[in-house]
Amino acid sequence: MSSDRTLSMRPSSVAPRGNLNDLTPIVHRVVERIGETNDITTLVLEPLDAPSMTFRCGQFNMLSAFGVGEIAISMSSAPGEGTLRHSIRDVGAVSHALCQSRVGDLVGVRGPFGSDWLVESASVEADLDPRDTIVVAGGIGLAPLRGAVEELVRANERGGGRVFVLVGAREPSQIVFRADLDSWRARGAKVSLTVDLATPEWDGRVGLVTTLLADAGFDATNSRAMLCGPEVMMRFTARALVDLGMDPEGILVSLERNMQCGVGWCGHCQLGPFLLCRDGPVVPYAGLVSQLLTQRER
Numbered sequence: 001m002s003s004d005r006t007l008s009m010r011p012s013s014v015a016p017r018g019n020l021n022d023l024t025p026i027v028h029r030v031v032e033r034i035g036e037t038n039d040i041t042t043l044v045l046e047p048l049d050a051p052s053m054t055f056r057c058g059q060f061n062m063l064s065a066f067g068v069g070e071i072a073i074s075m076s077s078a079p080g081e082g083t084l085r086h087s088i089r090d091v092g093a094v095s096h097a098l099c100q101s102r103v104g105d106l107v108g109v110r111g112p113f114g115s116d117w118l119v120e121s122a123s124v125e126a127d128l129d130p131r132d133t134i135v136v137a138g139g140i141g142l143a144p145l146r147g148a149v150e151e152l153v154r155a156n157e158r159g160g161g162r163v164f165v166l167v168g169a170r171e172p173s174q175i176v177f178r179a180d181l182d183s184w185r186a187r188g189a190k191v192s193l194t195v196d197l198a199t200p201e202w203d204g205r206v207g208l209v210t211t212l213l214a215d216a217g218f219d220a221t222n223s224r225a226m227l228c229g230p231e232v233m234m235r236f237t238a239r240a241l242v243d244l245g246m247d248p249e250g251i252l253v254s255l256e257r258n259m260q261c262g263v264g265w266c267g268h269c270q271l272g273p274f275l276l277c278r279d280g281p282v283v284p285y286a287g288l289v290s291q292l293l294t295q296r297e298r
């Protein structure tokens with residue numbers, strides 16, 4: 001993993017990066033609404049009167065439901081897809097209001113904020129990363145990874161490293177982006193699914209997502225990993241990958257904390273010495289981060 005990323009994980013004693021423009025939402029219109037599961041909705045957004053946003057895979061926006069509030073939501077599209085998508089799980093007041101949006105409704109968008117998965121756009125002429133990439137997602141955790149997987153699969157089609165996508169969900173109906181999973185599999189990615197609770201029609205694997213690691217077939221000594229999901233899942237998966245021989249610097253995790261300003265001003269998103277809105281959300285599972293996550297288990 002690049003040394004730049006290691007430097008970016010120094011404690012946040014430097015001045016905030018944000019400016020006043022970062023605090024002003026840009027009005028977007030909902031141009032498409034996709035029901036992914038019973039409680040997860042994807043909104044495709046277009047700016048009303050502004051250029052389309054450029055962003056990197058793994059970054060997030062602050063989305064506002066006017067009159068209700070504002071929450072952090074990752075982009076679930078790849079920059080190269082040409083659309084701005086967010087996939088939102090209905091867990092409370094703001095996410096509920098956003099999930100209820102109809103085509104034509106307006107939402108506020110501030111961003112993009114935070115760090116990314118360090119995946120080059122496959123459409124850019126760049127050296128292709130030859131390493132295997134292991135993507136591990138739990139439930140809605142596949143949303144912040146969807147764009148990255150799309151770029152990785154496209155890079156693999158052009159000669160880049162192999163892509164392994166391991167997905168765990170509570171039950172089969174909670175598996176998101178099934179069409180994408182089929183498409184990635186058809187285009188050469190190794191896609192493995194498991195559920196905690198099987199239904200009668202499920203004939204796949206049952207158990208924790210970590211049980212998919214052993215026979216996935218990647219080369220742990222020449223690979224990188226991207227993990228997103230419940231923190232306990234990321235801790236166990238990261239530890240299992242280290243045990244298999246992977247360098248912790250090459251294991252990226254996406255961490256969620258309460259985000260308010262998104263630009264390093266308010267301190268709500270603090271984890272130890274880090275402000276996750278600007279030092280994260282995507283950070284290497286190495287050094288202080290792994291220690292801080294371990295402490296949360298006590």
Ligand SMILES: Cc1cc2nc3c(=O)[nH]c(=O)nc-3n(C[C@H](O)[C@H](O)[C@H](O)COP(=O)(O)OP(=O)(O)OC[C@H]3O[C@@H](n4cnc5c(N)ncnc54)[C@H](O)[C@@H]3O)c2cc1C
Pocket residue numbers: 060069071072073074075087088089090091092093094095096140143144255256257258259281
């Ligand atoms: C960087 C970042 C990226 C994120 N990306 C996404 C994304 O792509 N899609 C997405 O759906 N969410 C994402 N989230 C989580 C999202 O911001 C929260 O779900 C949201 O803040 C909830 O706000 P609310 O007002 O709807 O619910 P609240 O009223 O704040 O919460 C309602 C209840 O749900 C619980 N809750 C809150 N957040 C979660 C959660 N994440 N999972 C389970 N229970 C929760 C609370 O503890 C509370 O009990 C992201 C968060 C961060 C920090």
Ligand code: FES
Pocket residue numbers: 258259260261262263264265266267268269270275276277278
């Ligand atoms: S959300 Fe305000 S400092 Fe990070």
